[in-house]
Amino acid sequence: MKDLAQAVNRPQLVKRGEAALPLDRALLMHIHELMVEARILEERLIRMYRQGHGFFWIGGPGEEAFNVPLGLLMKKGQGLDYDYLHAHYRQSATMLALGEEPIGALRQMKNTATDPYSGGRNFIGHFSKRQWNIVPVSSPIEVHYSMAPGTAIAQKRHGGDGITIVTGGDAGTAEGDFATCLNWSSRPGNELPILIIVTNNKWGISTPASSVQGCKNISDRAKPYNIRSKTIDGNDPIASYRELTEAMAYVRRERKPFLLEAMVSRLYGHSSASGANFVPDEPDCVKLYEAWLEDNGVLSRAQMDEVHAHWTAQIAEAARQVRDEPQPSRESIWEHIFAEKK
Amino acid sequence: MANMAQAIRLALHYAEENLGVTDVFGEDVGPPLGGVFTTTQGLKTAWNTPLDERGIVGAAIGLSLAGQRPVAEIQFCDYLFNAIDLLKLAGGVHWSSNGDWNLPMVLKTPVGSGIRGAIYHSHSFDTTATHLPGWKIVIPSTPLDAYGLMITACQEDNPVMFLEPKALLRLRGEEPIPGEPGDERKLSKMIDAPLGDRSKWKPTWPDLQPYSVPIGKGKVVREGSGVTVVSYGRTQPLCFKAAAALAEDGIDAELIDLRSLWPYDWELIKSSIEKTGRVLFVNEDTEVTNFGEHLIRRTIEELFYHLLAPPRLLAGKFVPGIGLADNLEMASVPQLPDVTEAIRALAREQP
Numbered sequence: 169m170k171d172l173a174q175a176v177n178r179p180q181l182v183k184r185g186e187a188a189l190p191l192d193r194a195l196l197m198h199i200h201e202l203m204v205e206a207r208i209l210e211e212r213l214i215r216m217y218r219q220g221h222g223f224f225w226i227g228g229p230g231e232e233a234f235n236v237p238l239g240l241l242m243k244k245g246q247g248l249d250y251d252y253l254h255a256h257y258r259q260s261a262t263m264l265a266l267g268e269e270p271i272g273a274l275r276q277m278k279n280t281a282t283d284p285y286s287g288g289r290n291f292i293g294h295f296s297k298r299q300w301n302i303v304p305v306s307s308p309i310e311v312h313y314s315m316a317p318g319t320a321i322a323q324k325r326h327g328g329d330g331i332t333i334v335t336g337g338d339a340g341t342a343e344g345d346f347a348t349c350l351n352w353s354s355r356p357g358n359e360l361p362i363l364i365i366v367t368n369n370k371w372g373i374s375t376p377a378s379s380v381q382g383c384k385n386i387s388d389r390a391k392p393y394n395i396r397s398k399t400i401d402g403n404d405p406i407a408s409y410r411e412l413t414e415a416m417a418y419v420r421r422e423r424k425p426f427l428l429e430a431m432v433s434r435l436y437g438h439s440s441a442s443g444a445n446f447v448p449d450e451p452d453c454v455k456l457y458e459a460w461l462e463d464n465g466v467l468s469r470a471q472m473d474e475v476h477a478h479w480t481a482q483i484a485e486a487a488r489q490v491r492d493e494p495q496p497s498r499e500s501i502w503e504h505i506f507a508e509k510k
Numbered sequence: 511m512a513n514m515a516q517a518i519r520l521a522l523h524y525a526e527e528n529l530g531v532t533d534v535f536g537e538d539v540g541p542p543l544g545g546v547f548t549t550t551q552g553l554k555t556a557w558n559t560p561l562d563e564r565g566i567v568g569a570a571i572g573l574s575l576a577g578q579r580p581v582a583e584i585q586f587c588d589y590l591f592n593a594i595d596l597l598k599l600a601g602g603v604h605w606s607s608n609g610d611w612n613l614p615m616v617l618k619t620p621v622g623s624g625i626r627g628a629i630y631h632s633h634s635f636d637t638t639a640t641h642l643p644g645w646k647i648v649i650p651s652t653p654l655d656a657y658g659l660m661i662t663a664c665q666e667d668n669p670v671m672f673l674e675p676k677a678l679l680r681l682r683g684e685e686p687i688p689g690e691p692g693d694e695r696k697l698s699k700m701i702d703a704p705l706g707d708r709s710k711w712k713p714t715w716p717d718l719q720p721y722s723v724p725i726g727k728g729k730v731v732r733e734g735s736g737v738t739v740v741s742y743g744r745t746q747p748l749c750f751k752a753a754a755a756l757a758e759d760g761i762d763a764e765l766i767d768l769r770s771l772w773p774y775d776w777e778l779i780k781s782s783i784e785k786t787g788r789v790l791f792v793n794e795d796t797e798v799t800n801f802g803e804h805l806i807r808r809t810i811e812e813l814f815y816h817l818l819a820p821p822r823l824l825a826g827k828f829v830p831g832i833g834l835a836d837n838l839e840m841a842s843v844p845q846l847p848d849v850t851e852a853i854r855a856l857a858r859e860q861p
Contacts, residue, residue, distance in 0.1 A: 316572060
């Protein structure tokens, strides 16, 4: 079912309302499938935590509508010609949209030796994949805002259209590193090709943003730096896809920064530390999008149910496979402290 | 003979030309100043950053993630405490990604007392640095070692912290940098930026030769049989002077310049202590949970039955800063008389 995106070029019968669809039908379906896959993955991870198959859960249910288009639009590859992603820990949907298999996240949740991102060393959601320029995610929610200008400086010097993408949450923008990122990205004559993203879920663990942030929109903080910026509805995958397309085109072409603030939901709270219970009073992007897809004749309820059933079965099977995989050995703590000359 | 500041500059020039160093950067590191201690004058890849230590360390991490080879400077190590979690993160990138990523970066910063730098220009960083797994840490005490260690650091695939004892940056060595002209006035004319307008100035670099000092290797600066003294950085030449003076009193000290703090040359320390049975560790960082305390712990655990006297540490006093007034600085960090007395007392200590 991952091949749906490739169906874009296939001739299709014009259906009801086709001409009015904001994006290609196959793309709309592909986005839906990835959002569902990501949601089912996150819900499986939460269940693994509850069943004792992991010590801690944190993740991105509620950010799929933004994170899927982000992954789809990234220029994936290794090195300066491709996009670097300095992600935070709510971006499993971005990884899936890039083409990652969900079993990697299950392995990291279970802290197995086979965990492809950290070998059982780090929390769930702490991705790392050098082959695709995904730099290691770390738990402090500000440090990557200071690191990202470094990859962008190298890309500015290199030329081409590869860019640096850094994402964080609204709470993390209170750290000085966010100001570092804005400042280093906009030095006169040295503007950087960097897409600075804030997914704003209006919370820092238990503290409402309204009680600690004085600015109306976080995107307004770009203004004194002469950085272009926008606040968008990150619960709408179509708006997210279009706005990301536009912002990325600007950064790729102009080699200048852009600050994009996406308003999103936090559907299972901050992490397992706060229970990881479903939050019923925030917009659910999967439900909203499914209603839209049905209304616009893109997918029927039955077709969407099939997508859910497919991924529920796939991920349950993957979780069974991971259950018996070994932990890293005790001696392995001494591995990879220093890189050896190749 | 080049002084240490010139030696570092020469090494960085060599590294730009031959070792793929792409960026030498930090506050006032680029033209016109070339660093507050002039260690980066005239370098073709040197540039100035905003006044932002977290940004500097972060950019160094990012540049090395992107396959560049950066050398970042923090103007005084006193301002590196601001970026301590980024240092922890840099040391852990390779480990936490289970070997996927690595950071070929160098972070250089002046350390220690000796220029009447008062509370915020006199800190040491060796104790803090050695609490950061994943970093290699070096601290030269001669211009030639500074040259050789910087050249090695610029070939490393891991983060290297290059601590510059600021009291020694203007001191000249006894061994020439391979390729430097014999006349120090000639060298100065070639590579020191002129006073006044520097906009048209370009250095003339000598034909430098490759030379490297391996990380993890100390050196015996003075052989002796009565007592082992292990030091590094600013206190190293003090130990040398003290040992020379004490020889006249019949005290035969063996002096080791550790040069690398991580990894460090335990074999060299061990073989010396096995010979002398007495050891004094000397540095100027504050004495509580000091790196020298680690060395004492290891000495006791591994060499207890070789010891003729308790291992000793001479280090900085555990006070919040080094005060400006002469008396305050002298009382806070080891000076020549302190070192001399400590060696003498240990050499003569009897049960």
